[in-house]
Amino acid sequence: MSPSKSSSKYKLYYFAARGRAEVTRLIFKAASIPFVDETFSKDQWPGLKSTMPTQTVPVLEMGGEKYPDSGAIVRWAARKFGLSGKTDGDQLRVEEALAGAEEVRSLFLSWFFGTDPQSKGELEEQLKQKATKFLGRWEALVKETRASQRVYTYMVGTSLTAADLAMLDILEQLSSVHSIDLNAFPKLLNNKATVSSLKPIKQYLETRAHYPF
Structure with missing residues (x-):
């Protein structure tokens, strides 16, 4: 059963696309870490844009804070969940x-x-x-x-x-x-x-x- 939104520590915001968010999704899945995959359409984006720190996505939300930049998110997730290399x-x-x-x-x-x-x-x-x-x-x-x-x-x-x-x-x-x-x-x-x-x-x-x- 998928975790409920209230029980998930992480929420990832991105378009309904693989794009720049897919590697982060794959890391969460590989590490079996629950997260909310908050996707939206191109038409919905104008209403959401102002809520994002740099008016871009992907954005990772955790602990009530939103963090932008796909590269930063991927590198953090790789380190956090043991997928950044052993040496x-x-x-x-x-x-x-x-x-x-x-x-x-x-x-x-x-x-x-x-x-x-x-x-x-x-x-x-x-x-x-x-x-x-x-x-x-x-x-x-x-x-x-x-x-x-x-x-x-x-x-x-x-x-x-x-x-x-x-x-x-x-x-x-x-x-x-x-x-x-x-x-x-x-x-x-x-x-x-x-x-x-x-x-x-x-x-x-x-x-x-x-x-x-």
Whole structure:
């Protein structure tokens, strides 16, 4: 049974979309931490905008206070719930992955919402270059562990971190960009399969609302 709003310590505000809030959602789900996923439509946003600290979302509310900035929220949640890496080196790798994923996501969202054909084409080329560089680096860095006749792949170390959840989200978004060949990154696709098969993530992916981005 889902927790009631009154019993949840955390409330996440964002549009009814994956966008910049999905990695935070995935972290909460992976850590089995109850939270209120407060979504709203584009039409509802003007009435809510003035209630947000910087008139932007996502925003995390806890203890009666609202905290903005997707990057800050993700990094805090990763540390809070044990998904930021086990060693200093691992933590730096996770931070690097989160920062890179956010750069790719920003370009993706600009491309996704683009309407002018020429500028959209230019944005897609920029996105392709940025994403290919990012994915190529992590294809070389991911760690493979063979167990029970299967290969499990993690971005950092041999267990789940926020970097894996960010990669899952980025690969889902980039799957709609036809000029990017994700099959060129088989280890990252196996990382996606590894993370998607984890019980709390699998349950979430099977039951979450279907959003276009």
